[in-house]
Amino acid sequence: MDAEVAAYRRRIRRELIEAMVVAPVLQTADGWSLFLHELSLALSDAVHRIGQGTFQSRVVKVVNHCSRRVDGMRSIAESMKLLDPDSHETTSILRWVDEWHVVELPTGVDVLWLKDVLDALPASGDVYRHAVEARMDEPPGYCVTGWQLFANLAGENAVEGTLPCLRFLQKVAPSLPFATRARLRNLLGALFARWEIVDQPAPAAPVPPFGDMAYLIIQFEKYGGDGDSYLVSHWRQWATVWRPVRGRDRRVSEADLETVVEEIVVEVEREWADRMGPVTIEFVLPDSMLDLPVEEFRRELRSVEATPLAIKYPICVRSLTRLRSTEWHRVWRMRWQRRETAELTDVVLHCAADGSGAVQVEASLSGGTVVLVLSEPPVPGGIGERQLLAGLRAGLPAVLWHRRTYPRPERCETVASMIRDALLGSGLAELPAHVAELRKRAWGEGSERRTRHVGNGIVILWDDPDRLPHRASAGGVGEVRP
Structure with missing residues (x-):
């Protein structure tokens, strides 16, 4: 199992490097310099001193450097999203960085088997709602399968003592094939034990209809x-x-x-x-x-x-x-x-x-x-x-x-x-x-x-006093219309 995780980690690095190498925004001198500057600010680290060499070798050095930092891979994703948010390459990078957070879950616990199971679930309906409730926010638009929702949640910090990705797995369990549910219960038990969470949240109770x-x-x-x-x-x-x-x-x-x-x-x-x-x-x-x-x-x-x-x-x-x-x-x-x-x-x-x-x-x-x-x-x-x-x-x-x-x-x-x-x-x-x-x-x-x-x-x-809109997580302010 550890060998499988190591192989998947190598695949993520390879796919991430390939996506960065072909990203148009990084292929100009100004774009590459701005990317390194943003990455240095995010990491409080002089990444721009990464050295010379071919473009691909410099990308490899950046990825290797960031893979050794707790917040390194996320910083690559955030810097790319800032420079070129809508490109195919940035979307690919965001997805692979999410998967990196999956392989960073505790070693010795088999998680990758979930990929095929969750990839079969579209990120819609109850599955999407479970992701919203697990993180108290909506997931990004590039998450189109249950696995991508889970991977995106894997990088989130704990809420009320439990990681959002674990809350999501608990809630989505009834949507999985019956034959996989016992294996999922064992996985959740192992993860809760590894994080020394004594009181596991109770399984999600039936909920009212969406409307x-x-x-x-x-x-x-x-x-x-x-x-x-x-x-x-x-x-x-x-x-x-x-x-x-x-x-x-x-x-x-x-x-x-x-x-x-x-x-x-x-x-x-x-x-x-x-x-x-x-x-x-x-x-x-x-x-x-x-x-x-x-x-x-x-x-x-x-x-x-x-x-x-x-x-x-x-x-x-x-x-x-x-x-x-x-x-x-x-x-x-x-x-x-x-x-x-x-x-x-x-x-x-x-x-x-x-x-x-x-x-x-x-x-x-x-x-x-x-x-x-x-x-x-x-x-x-x-x-x-x-x-x-x-x-x-x-x-x-x-x-x-x-x-x-x-x-x-x-x-x-x-x-x-x-x-x-x-x-x-x-x-x-x-x-x-x-x-x-x-x-x-x-x-x-x-x-x-x-x-x-x-x-x-x-x-x-x-006016319902229990439903107050909040001002946290505000979006940007648009321009005044003429």
């Missing part, structure tokens, strides 16, 4: 002192544990918000092309923008007839102010807990009286209130804005309003009816879905009837 946790979160935020520029961030989540993956930030003008939202939606739909299940889109907005008609933002903008997002997705808004006002979070969590236990006989709805201000609304809320209906939209400087502030400070997870003026009894009865339907089902968690259905009905009407339909212009702020 239970499928969200795209898009956040708008004013950028610096420029009143016309916005930082647009987004996170996507398709897993059973709340671990959203952050995408690349974009800095755009206000006029281009709809266009960049379409780009993000299309980008995420392509990432999720092999999956099935509903997706909810949530917009995290500054309070001054909460009445922005984001549900009417369109897809297929270049087509003959673009369609609003609300036809395909449930759309909710969330308050950026509350997400960042941690002093409000305790009462927010308390109200959210009441939402989970609400029953049909409970008084969970409060309709703000016309003209009532923040203090009046907050003083009128009962302990069991979890849903607030505003008397008017929360436009800056208006009554609705002050009512919304009261609801946010009081921790209400759901706030609804209508962009058109409806008599108070009508708007309150519409929401009360949806709440009753939700509580007769699985609970208030269904409320956003009822709002989404009301919007779709409005869009199904002719243009004249649609303007009068109650679903045209209804807005729901739906």
Whole structure:
């Protein structure tokens, strides 16, 4: 077995050297010099003094030097990715460096037999999700098989005491042929013993379907002192544990918000092309923008007839102010807990009286209130804005309003009816879905009837305190669009 690992190690070195030798970015004097400079910075080592000789001999010296460093091979991959991220040669180098981390696992433990087994599994569906959950992040796009996912995870540090690659093997075990499962259990036992992990994580329990946790979160935020520029961030989540993956930030003008939202939606739909299940889109907005008609933002903008997002997705808004006002979070969590236990006989709805201000609304809320209906939209400087502030400070997870003026009894009865339907089902968690259905009905009407339909212009702020997008692992910021 050690001879097999040694032979595979030699193969990795050979394949890595061949890929570097033919990489166009390294074949010019400037490219090679820049690569050595980046590698020296990564290793805090003067790799650029590697010496002279033929180009191939210099590549061999670099690889030999880096193979003796703990972080050496990874530094080769990172330097190549920085210089030429999209080339075939860089992809090949990244994959071989991942495999190097596999052969660096403890000696005396047979791992290579897994290659044929895991290569038969495409990096999609449950297998892909297991990789996401094991590392709390999405794997790179060049991983197209289960083996490549495992190899990529092999270079990751332990999370909560266990290496992500071991978590992945545990989760993927039910997808392997039955005849290999006993051998996999023995392999995991040997690896846990080698790392002296006494309490092995329990085998993964059955999980809910994919669609239970499928969200795209898009956040708008004013950028610096420029009143016309916005930082647009987004996170996507398709897993059973709340671990959203952050995408690349974009800095755009206000006029281009709809266009960049379409780009993000299309980008995420392509990432999720092999999956099935509903997706909810949530917009995290500054309070001054909460009445922005984001549900009417369109897809297929270049087509003959673009369609609003609300036809395909449930759309909710969330308050950026509350997400960042941690002093409000305790009462927010308390109200959210009441939402989970609400029953049909409970008084969970409060309709703000016309003209009532923040203090009046907050003083009128009962302990069991979890849903607030505003008397008017929360436009800056208006009554609705002050009512919304009261609801946010009081921790209400759901706030609804209508962009058109409806008599108070009508708007309150519409929401009360949806709440009753939700509580007769699985609970208030269904409320956003009822709002989404009301919007779709409005869009199904002719243009004249649609303007009068109650679903045209209804807005729901739906805030779960346990699903907070984070700012770690942010992507780069794009250019301002003209």
